[in-house]
Amino acid sequence: MRIIRSIDIPSGSSLACLYREHKIEYPKFFKMDTLCKLGFLATELLLEGDSDRFVPREDRAVLMFSRNGCLANDINYEKTMGDYPSPSLFVYTLPNIITGEIAIRNKYKGETSAFLLEEYDEERIRSIVEEAFQDTVTTSAIVGWIDCRSESDWTCKAFLVEK
Amino acid sequence: MEDLIKELKLSIIEALNLEGMTPDDIDDNAPLFGDEGLGLDSIDVLELLILLEKNYGIRLASPKEGQKVFQSIAVIAQYVTENRTK
Numbered sequence: 602m603r604i605i606r607s608i609d610i611p612s613g614s615s616l617a618c619l620y621r622e623h624k625i626e627y628p629k630f631f632k633m634d635t636l637c638k639l640g641f642l643a644t645e646l647l648l649e650g651d652s653d654r655f656v657p658r659e660d661r662a663v664l665m666f667s668r669n670g671c672l673a674n675d676i677n678y679e680k681t682m683g684d685y686p687s688p689s690l691f692v693y694t695l696p697n698i699i700t701g702e703i704a705i706r707n708k709y710k711g712e713t714s715a716f717l718l719e720e721y722d723e724e725r726i727r728s729i730v731e732e733a734f735q736d737t738v739t740t741s742a743i744v745g746w747i748d749c750r751s752e753s754d755w756t757c758k759a760f761l762v763e764k
Numbered sequence: 765m766e767d768l769i770k771e772l773k774l775s776i777i778e779a780l781n782l783e784g785m786t787p788d789d790i791d792d793n794a795p796l797f798g799d800e801g802l803g804l805d806s807i808d809v810l811e812l813l814i815l816l817e818k819n820y821g822i823r824l825a826s827p828k829e830g831q832k833v834f835q836s837i838a839v840i841a842q843y844v845t846e847n848r849t850k
Contacts, residue, residue, distance in 0.1 A: 631783035685818055688810035
């Protein structure tokens, strides 16, 4: 297994500015919660310029790891529950939506999984990614430690990894 | 009507998290759903239903009625003018 590329989005960066700077056209981005925005942008930056972008494929997995999952969005959603619970916040109250957003954008039809760990654990992440490569289909993966603590506080590291 | 249209656009931008958009980016008569116009989806319909009830006291009777009302900003504005209770 080897890391082909990596990307780090510093905590507190303006994600909207990053989106515009890279001339990305995907209006749904603005509806995502911060966790999904981070996963989406990290993947966009990792794959920027690849000639085979958006060709449907089954051989690339999306494996995301974090400590807090979608907790930041859950808190925002909870605030709306006393009045009119927000449907658009509700749809992001699952920690694995991030993998779905990335797979939909990039037309990936392979494995997608989200894992919650007590803390960043490189060995454990490596072991899970290696396990994903044990099937007969997966040859590469988008892997991320994307831990969103609030809309302006996160750790976001993502990697393009090959078998 | 012009004020209501602007108010609706601002509310929709906020409710649907259409970040980076301004009222001028939304054509009064463009379709709200599908690939043209705003490209809204089924979750957005739910947000729009809430918006009408919360801001204007309008409770739509059925999703079918929603399909008619949410055709464009201009159609929503007309419906709000005729049916608002607040």
